[in-house]
Amino acid sequence: MRFPERSDLEKLVRMYTTLSQESMRFLRPYKFSKNEVRDMLERVDFKNVYSIVAEWEGEIVAEARLIRHSDKTAEVGIIVHDRFKNQGIGQRLLKEMIEMARKESIEKLIAFVNEKNSAAIHVFKKHGFEVEKRFSAERYIMGRDENALKLSLTLKEEK
Numbered sequence: 001m002r003f004p005e006r007s008d009l010e011k012l013v014r015m016y017t018t019l020s021q022e023s024m025r026f027l028r029p030y031k032f033s034k035n036e037v038r039d040m041l042e043r044v045d046f047k048n049v050y051s052i053v054a055e056w057e058g059e060i061v062a063e064a065r066l067i068r069h070s071d072k073t074a075e076v077g078i079i080v081h082d083r084f085k086n087q088g089i090g091q092r093l094l095k096e097m098i099e100m101a102r103k104e105s106i107e108k109l110i111a112f113v114n115e116k117n118s119a120a121i122h123v124f125k126k127h128g129f130e131v132e133k134r135f136s137a138e139r140y141i142m143g144r145d146e147n148a149l150k151l152s153l154t155l156k157e158e159k
């Protein structure tokens with residue numbers, strides 16, 4: 001697990017453009033383009049956007065991103081490539097992101113998840129997130145006319 005570098009672009013493009021329909025189903029209804037992945041990588045500045053990737057045999061197989069919404073609040077997102085799911089990678093990335101958020105004095109983490117995405121809901125809840133609200137997701141964000149959950153975790157000061 002490490003921070004991404006500019007030279008990771010091709011690896012990230014390969015990861016994002018080869019996600020299965022099942023993974024995309026909970027993300028959005030249209031595919032990632034190379035330009036979009038480049039923009040996503042270029043936005044990583046470790047002030048407003050943070051990222052950690054997991055690598056296996058020279059290929060990036062997962063990414064977690066933390067995107068600041070304000071001084072105190074940030075949104076977390078995780079994607080694990082299909083073949084690597086259910087091996088603990090998502091939870092390791094989430095733990096790293098929670099630690100990073102604490103270090104950056106972020107007080108609240110939020111995540112948006114399709115309400116049918118039971119694996120993601122399980123992972124977030126297992127790490128202390130609670131459902132803050134349920135809402136009707138717009139088609140272009142979550143895909144299809146399904147509901148989404150806003151999950152949140154309040155980070156306490158360490159004593």
Ligand SMILES: CC(C)(COP(=O)(O)OP(=O)(O)OC[C@H]1O[C@@H](n2cnc3c(N)ncnc32)[C@H](O)[C@@H]1OP(=O)(O)O)[C@@H](O)C(=O)NCCC(=O)NCCS
Nearest residue numbers: 026077078079080085086087088089090091118119120122
């Ligand atoms: C959600 C996601 C990040 C999880 O990553 P992962 O590496 O597979 O997660 P882990 O292996 O660490 O943990 C998976 C957990 O979910 C559980 N799980 C797997 N499938 C499940 C399902 N259909 N319903 C409920 N729980 C499920 C596993 O048992 C495991 O829990 P446990 O450790 O308590 O036994 C991954 O499935 C993914 O990338 N999905 C597509 C993108 C996405 O939806 N991201 C979340 C929105 S930001």
